[in-house]
Amino acid sequence: DWRWNIDKFIELLLEHIPKSSQLMLAKISRIKSAQKKIARIIIAAAASICATIAAEPIPGADMPFITGVQILMITAIGYVSGREMNKKAALEFMSAMGLNVGAAFVLRELARSLGKLIPFGGSIISASIASAGTFALGEAAISYFIDKKNKDETKKDFNESLEKEKEKQK
Numbered sequence: 718d719w720r721w722n723i724d725k726f727i728e729l730l731l732e733h734i735p736k737s738s739q740l741m742l743a744k745i746s747r748i749k750s751a752q753k754k755i756a757r758i759i760i761a762a763a764a765s766i767c768a769t770i771a772a773e774p775i776p777g778a779d780m781p782f783i784t785g786v787q788i789l790m791i792t793a794i795g796y797v798s799g800r801e802m803n804k805k806a807a808l809e810f811m812s813a814m815g816l817n818v819g820a821a822f823v824l825r826e827l828a829r830s831l832g833k834l835i836p837f838g839g840s841i842i843s844a845s846i847a848s849a850g851t852f853a854l855g856e857a858a859i860s861y862f863i864d865k866k867n868k869d870e871t872k873k874d875f876n877e878s879l880e881k882e883k884e885k886q887k
Contacts, residue, residue, distance in 0.1 A: 739755055740755055749864070752797050756859050757859075759855070760851070760856070763789070763851050764847075764852050764855070767848060767851040768847050769844070770783050770847070771843040771846070772844040783847055783851075786851070790855055790858070791855075794855065795858065798862035798863045812868075852882045853879035856875065860875075
């Protein structure tokens with residue numbers, strides 16, 4: 718950045734201003750490190766919410782809620798990046814993710830639902846799968862919206878993030 722140490726200044730400001738202002742500061746500063754920091758806070762919150770929702774014991778009943786949280790997360794990350802977020806931008810991201818990610822999402826959701834058939838441990842399995850998938854989707858959104866990577870790089874980042882999250886949960 719040509720502005721001397723502005724990134725460090727913005728990060729310092731982010732730590733000391735009210736949470737309600739952090740999102741807007743990250744957006745208007747257009748400093749990637751600040752945008753990524755706020756985006757990762759959003760991802761962590763969304764993953765926690767999705768894991769909590771996924772822990773409910775009824776197979777399939779949680780899917781619309783988890784999907785809603787993930788769409789909200791993607792929209793928030795797009796907003797932080799400075800993009801005008803609308804239906805077109807969200808559809809653009811989903812098309813960038815492609816059929817491979819869509820198929821992986823369906824298989825993950827199926828595994829989560831089937832895992833709930835296992836007494837006691839099924840909800841834990843379901844929650845960990847939902848959390849890992851949400852983290853990977855969030856990292857892909859960062860790649861696409863903030864890093865402005867192309868479709869192939871975004872898919873690669875999604876797959877790498879998903880593998881990393883699976884390893885963490887073992």
